[in-house]
Amino acid sequence: MDSQGFTLIELLIAVAIIAVLAGIAYPGYVGHVNKAYRAEIVVLLTEHAQHLERYYTKNGSYIDASGVSVGNDRYRITAVLNPQDFSLLATPGVDSVMAGDACGAFSLTSSGVRTNPGAAPGMSRKACWGQ
Template sequence: MIDVPSSPAPGATAMRTPFMAGRLARGFSLIELMIVVAVVAILAAIAYPNYSAHVLKSRRAQAKADLVEYAQLAERYHTINNTYVGFTFPGGAESINSPREGGTAAYTLSMETGQSTFTFTAAAANAQTKDKCGDLTLNQANVKTSQATLSDCW
């Protein structure tokens, strides 16, 4: 067995290293930092698509609510006038944006009216064009259409 001296030879100075026992390490190593970056990247890769899908779904829900609201207003107009001809969006506009409260338009609402029929269309706009449901329609018979299955979109 080799005897290792616990103290330096006479006249020699002890070499201090940053990892000596009893000394607190400060900061992060590169490996630790890379592990944190990898974990954050994995979480972001999972979370962002889910967030984007949720935003698309909530904008679609707002457009559906707007379609149903204007269908109700058109029915009220028809009850009074016995026709859908002449029904307009507020201010006489031919189309309006959804959401109506402002911000970036997710859908553009338009309509076609006849004596006894109407069709409201919510055309996807801007980032909403990435939504699988695409354009949504609703008519006087409460027939709903979309580019994907009705159970997914309505």
């Protein structure tokens, strides 16, 4: 008797193998996507800081500087502008894919200090900022 096709056992084994491979690959994929989103917000914060520095050079103050965006789909940016300094804070959106990210929020000051308020214990600045 010549049978064609797969038996139920063969099909279940194939599904199990695919599930195991997906279970291994998916967390790695999510990690790489989150790393790319972190790099994106680092670039955006750096661009805003450069814009604010140019404004300060022309006007002698950070007050009334415009052009700082509210962020993107994953992070919300807030700026605190004082006459002689500023701070930028990018917080993960509550409903974004970065909510609950181990790096937490990203903070950049006019003196170049980079921190991650709310970062998980053991997360280094290098891991979050890529530097």
